[in-house]
Amino acid sequence: MAILEILTLPDPRLGQSSRPVEIFDAALRDFVADLEETRRAGPAAVGIAAPQVGCFQRIVIVDVSGRRKTPNHGHLILINPEIVHWDGFAIGREGCLSVPDYTGNVIRATHIQLKAQDLEGQELAFEMEGFEARAVQHELDHLDGLLFVDRVVSRRTDLYRRKVYQT
Amino acid sequence: MPDWSMLTLVGADRPGIVARVTRALYLHGCNLGEASMIRLGGCFTMMLMVSGGERRADLTAALRPIAEELGLRIHLEPAPGGLHQHLLPNLQVRVFGADRAGLVADVTGILAAQGFHVLELESDVAGDAERPLYIMSIQGFCERSIESVRAALAMLSDDGVSVDVASVDLLIG
């Protein structure tokens, strides 16, 4: 187990797209264990994506189970994840291990349907809402070379979108 | 640590002000820090952190021709702060209702009594001249519970003011 180095802006590698995982072996499991250890080592991150540590494969970890009153599916290791359906949208404040000392407001879908594989390559399917859905969308963006700063909206925007918050 | 100054610019709005001012600052050897520009009542308003360059008096002199040409009032003073001093809000308060004198003082007075630290405040007047609608959004940090803040603000709802308190859910990922 090891804590991996996290790439931070303006490192151009964060803009790179990641490749699907094809081999589900011990090396993959070892890497995911390191990725999880890295997530836990920093500020309270509810997710981490492989490209944040310079591994350009479609692997993310999401775990919002530590938050009060938050619907969740527990600790999730998502290999080759794909959102197949989006619904609703809400503004929320995000930060990122790869963007120290900055937070911004981002619009995300409030409900998603997600397909992925587990560490053995078995198919997974989830319906998610709220904070967990937001975390998954944030992490999946990393796999496509996108950061939340690519999606930040003005702080004033929410003045005119009051209803959005209540979804 | 660089020595920061706070530059304030206010004047009639028109396109191109930010470009002219920041070019002049660059040519003067200044670095820019955090900045905020917004139109208030149709006026251009901007505050920005500047550092470096020559002496403060020289910077004011360097900006004077542009200020005069664009009709801007300029204020420059030393800023005690620096970069990387962000505080994160944990609560958001949204207020809207018929505009009345003292509304902002009432809301922020209640918040202050709760130990609420206002980090951002934006307000606007919508509606029309006969029936102005006041809309305000505040983000800040408060150690007391959301229930406590909500209960303290509830008294304002009696006179037709809508007050909503929500938590700011920061996601780090």
Ligand SMILES: [Zn+2]
């Ligand atoms: Zn991130």
